[in-house]
Amino acid sequence: MLRSRIIPCLLVHNKGLVKTVNFKDPKYVGDPINAVKIFNEKEVDELIVLDIDATVEKRGPNFQMIKNLATECRMPLCYGGGVTSPEQAKKIIKLGAEKVALSSAAIENPELVKSIGEEVGVQSVVIIIDVKKKGFFGKYEVFTHNGKKSTGLNPIDFAEEMEAIGVGEIVINSIDQEGTMKGYDLKLFESIRKKTSVPLTIMGGAGSADHIKEALNKFGIIGAAAGSLFVFKGKYRAVLIQYLNKAQLFTQK
Amino acid sequence: MITIVDYGSGNIEAFINIYKRLNIPCEVASSPEQILTAKKLVLPGVGAFDETMRILKNSGMVEALNKQVLENKIPVIGICVGMQIISKKSDEGELEGLGWIDAQVKKFEVSKLTQKPHLPHMGWNTFKKEKENSILNELEPDKGFYFLHTYYFSCNNSADILTSTVYGDRYTSAVNHENIYGVQFHPEKSHSNGVQLLKNFANL
Numbered sequence: 001m002l003r004s005r006i007i008p009c010l011l012v013h014n015k016g017l018v019k020t021v022n023f024k025d026p027k028y029v030g031d032p033i034n035a036v037k038i039f040n041e042k043e044v045d046e047l048i049v050l051d052i053d054a055t056v057e058k059r060g061p062n063f064q065m066i067k068n069l070a071t072e073c074r075m076p077l078c079y080g081g082g083v084t085s086p087e088q089a090k091k092i093i094k095l096g097a098e099k100v101a102l103s104s105a106a107i108e109n110p111e112l113v114k115s116i117g118e119e120v121g122v123q124s125v126v127i128i129i130d131v132k133k134k135g136f137f138g139k140y141e142v143f144t145h146n147g148k149k150s151t152g153l154n155p156i157d158f159a160e161e162m163e164a165i166g167v168g169e170i171v172i173n174s175i176d177q178e179g180t181m182k183g184y185d186l187k188l189f190e191s192i193r194k195k196t197s198v199p200l201t202i203m204g205g206a207g208s209a210d211h212i213k214e215a216l217n218k219f220g221i222i223g224a225a226a227g228s229l230f231v232f233k234g235k236y237r238a239v240l241i242q243y244l245n246k247a248q249l250f251t252q253k
Numbered sequence: 254m255i256t257i258v259d260y261g262s263g264n265i266e267a268f269i270n271i272y273k274r275l276n277i278p279c280e281v282a283s284s285p286e287q288i289l290t291a292k293k294l295v296l297p298g299v300g301a302f303d304e305t306m307r308i309l310k311n312s313g314m315v316e317a318l319n320k321q322v323l324e325n326k327i328p329v330i331g332i333c334v335g336m337q338i339i340s341k342k343s344d345e346g347e348l349e350g351l352g353w354i355d356a357q358v359k360k361f362e363v364s365k366l367t368q369k370p371h372l373p374h375m376g377w378n379t380f381k382k383e384k385e386n387s388i389l390n391e392l393e394p395d396k397g398f399y400f401l402h403t404y405y406f407s408c409n410n411s412a413d414i415l416t417s418t419v420y421g422d423r424y425t426s427a428v429n430h431e432n433i434y435g436v437q438f439h440p441e442k443s444h445s446n447g448v449q450l451l452k453n454f455a456n457l
Contacts, residue, residue, distance in 0.1 A: 002378045002400075002420060043444045045377055046399075071266045076399050076442045093299055096264035098401060098442065121300040121334075123373040123401050168373050168401070197363075199370040220368050221376070 004216050005045040006244060007225040009203060010035060012051045012065070012081070019227050020052075021179030023130075023147035029231045029239045032065070036072045042243035046076045048101070048171070048225055050128075052146055054082025055104050061088055063095060070096030078126055078169075084112070086119040093120045099168065101126040104144035106162065107151055113165045123168040131155045131188060132175040140188060147175045155188070156195050163196045170196065171225065174204035181207025181228050184215050193219060201225050209244050216249070255279040255455055256291035260312035262305050263297025263335060267441035271448055277455045285317035293328045293455065294321065297441075298335030302358065302404070303346030305334045315351070322353060326432040328457045329353075336428065336435030337406060345404050354430050355409040365421035373403045378438075380416040380426050388434060388453045389416070396446050398438030400426075406437060 010032065011018050017035055018026035029035075032049070039047060049069060054061060061082045070077050079092055080101025089100045100120065106113050106127050117125050134141045134150070142153040159170050172192055174185040182205055189202045201223030202215055212224045233240040255272055257265045259281045272279040282288050296318075298305045309315060322329050331339045340350045343358035350358070363371050379397040382389055405424045408414050415434070418426035428435040434454065440447035 002374070002376055003397075005376045040444075067266070070264065071270050073267070074271070074442065074444055074447070076401070076439065094261075094264065096266045098299075098439070118301075123375065123403055124299070168375065193369065197369050197371040199373065199375050221370060223376075 002221055003250060004221050005201070005223040006212060006246065006249065007046045007048055007201065007223055008039060008044055008230040008243070009048040009050065009225045009227045011227065012049060013053055015065070017231070018052075019179060019231055023175050023178055026052075027237075030241065033068060033072055035231075035241050036069055038241040039243065040072070040074045044075055044243050045246075046078065046223070047073060048078045048080070050101070051079075051081025056145055060084065061092060063091060066092055066097060067095045080126070080128055083116075086112075086115045089116045089125075090119050093124055099124045099126045101128050101171065103128040103130060104149075107142065107144060107153065107158070110161060110165060113162060113167060117166050122166040125167045126169045126171060127159075127162045127167050128171040128173055129155050129158060130173045130175055131185075140191075143175060156191055159192045159196050163198050167198060169199045169201060169223070171201040171203055171223070177205025178203075179228055180205055183207065183211045184224075186215060186218060189215070189219065199223065209249060212244065213249060254292050255295060256282045256287065256293060257295045257297065258288070258314065258318070259283045260314060261308045263299045263332065264441070265297060268295055268297065268451070271441060271451055272455070275448070275452055275455070277452070282314075283312070285314050288314050288317035288321055291321060291327065293457070294318070294330070295454075296329060296331040296335040296339075298331065298333055298338060300334060301345060302334065302337055302343040302350075303348045306338055306346070306348040306350065309338065319351070322433060328432050328454065329434065330454050331435040332441070333402065333437060333439060336437055337404060339433065339435050340406060343404060353433050354413055354428055354435070356413070356425075356428070357407050357409070358404045359407050360404050361421060367421075373401060374405075374420045375401050378418050378420065378426075380418045381423075383414045383417050384412075384429070386415055386429055388429070388450060388457060390453050391449050392446050396444075398426075398436075398440065398443040398446055400438045402437060406435065
């Protein structure tokens with residue numbers, strides 16, 4: 001039987017790994033390759049690595065870094081950050097990543113999603129939707145550029161549009177929950193699950209195995225991604241790369 | 254010696270890395286001459302069927318591969334789309350496959366998937382042994398393998414089915430006919446099971 005994926009999400013900033021809170025205050029947590037080595041030993045389901053500088057610095061992906069990571073990874077790797085062309089996407093897949101993630105480039109130019117799908121196969125195209133509550137009524141809206149740029153887009157509409165174009169996975173990331181370790185925004189996720197049928201991954205806010213279990217029990221087969229949970233330990237947030245006991249997670253329903 | 258076919262599709266680095274760690278000699282082949290001296294072949298592949306067939310044809314290696322696989326009968330394993338192109342044809346494209354195994358590639362029927370997500374079939378799934386073969390030695394079916402695909406391999410001869418996996422219906426997740434092997438999943442990204450399978454292939 002197919003089972004849910006539990007996915008550490010690593011953020012790269014100034015060539016090191018960082019963890020943010022609400023997309024702000026990056027804290028250094030270690031070296032990317034070293035983290036991959038530890039995650040290999042822990043046999044994690046999959047890894048997401050996001051270069052959070054690329055789009056903001058208006059540059060393309062760091063191919064050497066991707067190559068180093070993909071070569072080391074014994075689990076599937078999804079790379080995101082600064083991808084704006086089918087050629088870049090093709091190169092990333094050829095370097096050994098299984099998936100290429102798009103965010104702001106997909107919003108600015110939905111046609112790009114289609115052309116990348118034709119180049120690398122639809123199954124390898126991942127859309128990351130960064131969502132923040134906005135205004136007095138807390139309406140969900142899609143943001144880009146590390147949560148700084150408002151797009152005016154409704155996340156449900158945008159997810160439906162992406163599914164219609166053809167993508168392999170959609171990652172729903174809650175900026176309000178990100179780094180807080182207070183739990184996922186299940187309501188946001190549910191609204192998008194209802195309207196789409198592609199594989200979905202929930203991200204932002206997981207702080208314990210219970211948060212992940214809750215999402216798995218509610219939604220069946222999903223991707224559950226987390227950052228802080230896999231790099232911090234204890235209330236003083238000491239850096240420790242770790243993973244969950246999968247057997248325990250999947251048997252204790 | 255394991256020879257990984259580099260025709261411009263699929264990530265060969267991950268295979269090289271695993272064989273290096275296992276201390277099993279491996280090389281990369283990108284010309285017909287190199288294929289003709291190979292002892293065991295790994296045929297990777299990612300992306301769409303036609304695109305993969307097109308770049309394989311353009312590489313000029315098809316004839317040498319056919320000779321090694323069909324006449325000299327050296328062991329070969331196709332991975333993911335590398336498995337699909339050893340069939341006769343695919344619903345995904347117009348081009349003919351290599352036809353090494355009597356099979357077609359079909360698209361999963363969404364109507365048979367009772368819960369979301371639908372397609373692609375993505376993530377860790379288990380498998381069932383359908384026949385004995387040393388390439389399956391010491392694998393843990395419950396740990397499974399990593400899958401990422403929308404089309405599946407459908408054998409015309411059930412004796413060729415090596416393992417099966419359930420996604421909607423039960424389908425062929427690994428195939429074997431004489432010296433020819435194919436796996437739909439990604440052993441190079443499937444932790445200990447994947448490493449074990451690649452090791453078993455080297456020991457064939």
